[in-house]
Amino acid sequence: MDHRRATIAGSRVEGSKHFRLCLSFTRVSNGKPEDGLRFSFPETIKFGIDEPYQVFLTFEPAVRIVTMSVHNDLIDFRRLGTKVDPNLATYCGVWEPRGFPVTSCHHREQLKFVVGLDDGAVFITSLQCKFYAKEETSHCAWGETMHAIHFQCVTLPDKSVVIVKQELM
Template identity: 25%
Template sequence: MRHFRPTISFRQEPSGDPVYCKVDGERFNKPKTIKLMTESSYRIDITLKPPMTLEEASFHGQNLELVQKFGDSNACVHSSNFNTNGLKPSKKKERETMVLSLKIKEVGLLQMETQMKLYSASSTQHCQWGTMLHGIEMECESSPESDYVKIIKEIYR
């Protein structure tokens, strides 16, 4: 078994403002919901500890063009932009499942489901209410017998 710790973070672009989340309890599939605005651009940062080669990434079906921002013997950070152009605001009392897929060389495919609420671009007040999301840390393991990565734990910081 190979254990590693990816962290995923989101920032609004071009401002660099934070993204917020809220606790939904047991009403939906996941206890926390990340808030995004439609017709907006976001930066996704992917940190891998220990450093690994990230071959491909996609979020909600959009291929992410990765740029390595940092790398040393402890970690590496890749960044990409994601936009919500063309996505519709979530209906009241509904959530969207958006999947982040990471193909990691010699490790396998990591698929993380995120629970999102999409707000109209004019609803900035709703998007900025809640807890500031610094990142989602995961504990993962991969096995030579499988091409898929198992997420053991997710921690919202």
């Protein structure tokens, strides 16, 4: 991680570590990214219930992770090859939204996404989602495609992670 002085809310924090995290979901069945830009809240991600999704995390600089969970479901993950760029660490796991009810019109659900880093820090964010029946494909295809969410983060000396900037790609 980049060891710099962080500036958060106007104050500098010695001993902070900066990293970038890219998060994306793709359907296992067809490898397509999920729609995320159609609604008034740009972070809405549409999921088919009982449809498996690959979860990709890429850290720059490379960061080792020890746990990954979506909505309190621990995700088995693996690190992908490091030959492309040793300064990056990419992880992949599969998550299947099971047991969720179909989200009603004009409503969104919040999913907690948590990643435990090997230095004891924990990245936590909430993802705004909408769930559709697995066989419902027309609504899931509406809107612009969300390829990834990029986070610029700072790990503070107390191991808390602060998201400095978040943007959809």
